[in-house]
Amino acid sequence: MANIDEILERLFDHLRELAPPGVVLDEETDLIGTLGLESITVINMVLEIEDEYDISVPLNELSDVRTAGELARLVHRLTKET
Amino acid sequence: MPLLEPLRALSRERQRFLGREDQTDPFGVPVGAVRSATEAQVDGHSVVMAGTNNYLGLTFDPDCVAAAKEALDDAGTGTTGSRMANGSYAYHLDLEAELADFFGRRSAIVFSAGYLANLGMIGALVRKGDVAMIDADCHASIYDGCALSGADILRFRHSDPDSLERRLDRLGERAASTLIIVEGIYSMLGDRAPLAEIVALKKRYGCYLMVDEAHSLGVLGEGGRGLAEEVGVEEDVDFIVGTFSKSLGGAGGFCVSDHAELELVRFASRAYIFTASPPPSVVASTRAALHILRTRPELRTRLWENARHLYCRLREIGYELGPEVSPVIAASFDAPEEALSFWRRLVEHGVYVNLVLPPATPDGRSLVRCSVSAAHTTEQVDRICEAFAALRNE
Numbered sequence: 309m310a311n312i313d314e315i316l317e318r319l320f321d322h323l324r325e326l327a328p329p330g331v332v333l334d335e336e337t338d339l340i341g342t343l344g345l346e347s348i349t350v351i352n353m354v355l356e357i358e359d360e361y362d363i364s365v366p367l368n369e370l371s372d373v374r375t376a377g378e379l380a381r382l383v384h385r386l387t388k389e390t
Numbered sequence: 391m392p393l394l395e396p397l398r399a400l401s402r403e404r405q406r407f408l409g410r411e412d413q414t415d416p417f418g419v420p421v422g423a424v425r426s427a428t429e430a431q432v433d434g435h436s437v438v439m440a441g442t443n444n445y446l447g448l449t450f451d452p453d454c455v456a457a458a459k460e461a462l463d464d465a466g467t468g469t470t471g472s473r474m475a476n477g478s479y480a481y482h483l484d485l486e487a488e489l490a491d492f493f494g495r496r497s498a499i500v501f502s503a504g505y506l507a508n509l510g511m512i513g514a515l516v517r518k519g520d521v522a523m524i525d526a527d528c529h530a531s532i533y534d535g536c537a538l539s540g541a542d543i544l545r546f547r548h549s550d551p552d553s554l555e556r557r558l559d560r561l562g563e564r565a566a567s568t569l570i571i572v573e574g575i576y577s578m579l580g581d582r583a584p585l586a587e588i589v590a591l592k593k594r595y596g597c598y599l600m601v602d603e604a605h606s607l608g609v610l611g612e613g614g615r616g617l618a619e620e621v622g623v624e625e626d627v628d629f630i631v632g633t634f635s636k637s638l639g640g641a642g643g644f645c646v647s648d649h650a651e652l653e654l655v656r657f658a659s660r661a662y663i664f665t666a667s668p669p670p671s672v673v674a675s676t677r678a679a680l681h682i683l684r685t686r687p688e689l690r691t692r693l694w695e696n697a698r699h700l701y702c703r704l705r706e707i708g709y710e711l712g713p714e715v716s717p718v719i720a721a722s723f724d725a726p727e728e729a730l731s732f733w734r735r736l737v738e739h740g741v742y743v744n745l746v747l748p749p750a751t752p753d754g755r756s757l758v759r760c761s762v763s764a765a766h767t768t769e770q771v772d773r774i775c776e777a778f779a780a781l782r783n784e
Contacts, residue, residue, distance in 0.1 A: 348749035355526065355547055364560050367536075367543035 309387055310361065316380040318360070322353050323376065335377030354379075361387050407726065416733050416745040426450050427639075427765040432742045438770045440760045441744035445717050446608050446689045447765020448639035448682060454675040461674035469667045473500075473656065477667030485677050486644075492684060493615055493630060495646040497653055500673070502665050504604055504633025505531040507643025509538060510661030511600065511631055512571070514654075516541035521561060521568040523597070525549065525583065527576050527752050532602065536571075548576075548752060551587035558595045565595040572599075574606030574617035578751055578759065580716030582610070585617050589626045600629040608637025608683045609717055614690055634672070638679040642668040693717055693764040696771050700762055703775040707782050720746070720759040721778070729756035732781060739777035 310318075320333045327333065327343045337343065339350050350373075354365050363386040373379045408415055414433045421439075423431040427447040428439050448454050461481065471477040482500050489498035501507040512535030516522050522536040527548040536543045547553035558565055570592055572583040585601070592599040603616035611619030616632070618624045628649060634642040645652065656662055668676075682689070694717075701715045709721040723729040726747045733745040736758070744759040751757050760774065 346749045346754075349754070351545070352526070355545065355553075359553075359556065362556075362560065364544045364557050367545060368540075 310384070312380050312384045315361075315383050315387075316376060319357070319376050319380055319383075322356060326353065333376060335375065335380070337376045338374055339376060339379070340374070357383060363387055407730070414734055414737060416730065419737075421742075428763055428767075428770055430742070432737055435737055435740055437737060437740050437742040438766070438773055439742050440762070440766070440770075440774050441742055442763065443605070443636040443761050444639060444763045444765070445605075445637045445693055445761070446639070446679070446683060447763040448637070448679045451639070451679065451682060453682065454639060454678040457678035458671040458675040461670040465670035467671070468669045471666055472663055473667045474663045479667075479670055479673075481670045481673040481677070482667055485673050485680075488677060488680055489644055489646055492613075492680060493646040494624070495630075496648045496650065498644055498646040499652060499655055499662065500668065501643040501645070501662055502668050503641065504631075504635055504643035505534075506661040506665065507631045507633065507645055508532050508602065509535040510659035511629060511645045511655065512536055512569070513539045513661065514659040515539075515598070515600075515629070516567075516569050519567070521564055522571060523554070523557060523568050524571045525573065525576075527578065528571060528573060529577060529602065529604070530750075532571050532573075541569075549581065549584050551584055551591060554588065555591055558591060558597065561595070565597050568595070568597040570597050570599045572601055574601055574603040574610060575716060575718060577605050577718060578746060578757060579712030579720050580605075580718030581713050582606070582617055582716075585621045585623055585627075589621075589623045593626060598628045599626065600631060601627050603630055603632045604636060605718060607632045608690065609693065612687075614683050614687070634668075634676045634679075637683060638676050640668075640672045640676040640679065642672060642676060689764040693762060696762045696764065696766050696768075699768070699771050700760060700774060704778055707775075707779050709778065709782070717762045718759065719762065720757040723756040723758065726756045729758055732758055735781055735784070736777055739780060741774050741777040 323333055326345055326349060339345055351370060358365055361383060365386060369382060373382055419432055421430050421432055427444050427449045430437060430439050465479060469477040486498040486500050501510055508531035516539045518540035520541040521544055522541045523544050524532055525548055526545045544557055546557050561568060572588055575582055601618055606616040608614045610617050613619055618627045629645055629647045631645045634640040697717045698715050701719050705711055712720055729745055736743060746757040746759050748754045
């Protein structure tokens with residue numbers, strides 16, 4: 309099972325494809341505020357992550373996620389529950 | 391953040407996007423001098439209306455108009471009350487009986503809007519602990535219904551049965567308390583759900599299935615009952631929801647089902663209880679339109695002739711369109727500004743369509759979305775094609 313750091317690195321891979329060039333990504337990066345992503349872009353990215361980790365992320369839980377670190381922790385928790 | 395700041399930010403964003411105030415705003419343009427199902431005045435231009443969802447073109451049908459006028463004289467302008475109180479007239483009960491008969495279902499419920507039909511049905515069917523499994527491209531009313539229900543909302547990739555299967559597989563025993571929700575025709579690109587495959591998965595995993603036939607009622611199936619009829623899977627669809635505001639030319643929504651529990655939704659659905667019932671005149675015109683839908687299949691034939699004509703011509707000109715011929719025909723653009731400029735020039739060329747921008751669109755594309763009507767004449771469809779061709783060459 310992947311640990312949080314590994315999940316975070318994988319998230320950064322996805323986010324680099326979506327974020328403006330030159331943005332430095334870290335755990336506190338605000339997905340919408342800092343990266344300027346539309347919420348629909350984030351939830352579409354989560355579809356990719358779901359299949360990578362064989363989890364299902366309820367949209368309801370995603371609404372509380374603001375930062376890359378929070379998303380990594382949510383994915384990590386769901387991988388443990390699966 | 392101050393309470394009104396998000397709205398002020400929205401205002402700044404709108405001003406930035408729309409440019410000068412004297413330019414036409416596509417998201418609130420006054421439509422005047424509506425002369426028929428397909429002609430009106432928009433921003434001072436006489437236009438062919440090609441963005442109305444008026445698939446059968448019944449908004450000016452003499453029988454529908456006469457039925458509405460008669461109901462106004464008979465029952466007044468509104469019910470002023472909920473279906474739970476003083477708002478259940480014979481009009482509503484007759485329409486429900488006619489819908490149940492049309493779909494060959496045990497019963498039907500009428501809601502005051504298509505939006506409310508989704509809110510009301512989803513909210514009554516799933517709750518905290520249950521799962522709403524929705525196609526990623528479902529309409530906002532489905533998303534909103536799921537959010538209000540408190541159920542876990544899971545999305546699968548648009549029209550991708552493999553993506554649905556993987557998610558159902560992960561649910562284990564929770565599949566029994568899962569409602570899958572898809573649409574007959576998706577409103578943005580006009581594509582149909584792969585319903586046979588979805589039904590097979592629904593049966594294998596023991597879920598329930600709801601199909602929103604908002605854009606496919608009167609459009610698909612030999613009898614006009616929608617995608618479930620066309621695919622031959624009506625018996626396996628637990629709940630069919632839809633609207634009166636498209637093919638039926640009115641306003642309101644409905645759900646039909648063979649489940650006896652549908653009748654109990656009347657006592658469990660806040661969207662049914664806490665709003666006034668539809669005005670009798672609207673219900674009367676809807677009943678007349680449903681009768682026409684059932685008895686004049688030539689309207690469906692004409693609709694598809696027009697759809698094929700427009701889709702094939704726009705593709706020939708070189709526009710990037712949805713994946714299949716449909717009465718919903720959307721030309722796709724990279725940038726919202728490009729689509730906005732195109733939309734404004736279309737109005738100047740005498741054609742009104744819908745402009746739809748991200749995030750309301752699939753894959754972040756900007757769409758200039760046409761909807762074809764059975765009421766369009768061949769000359770009107772040609773005029774739409776000519777406007778698109780002229781703008782391609784500008």
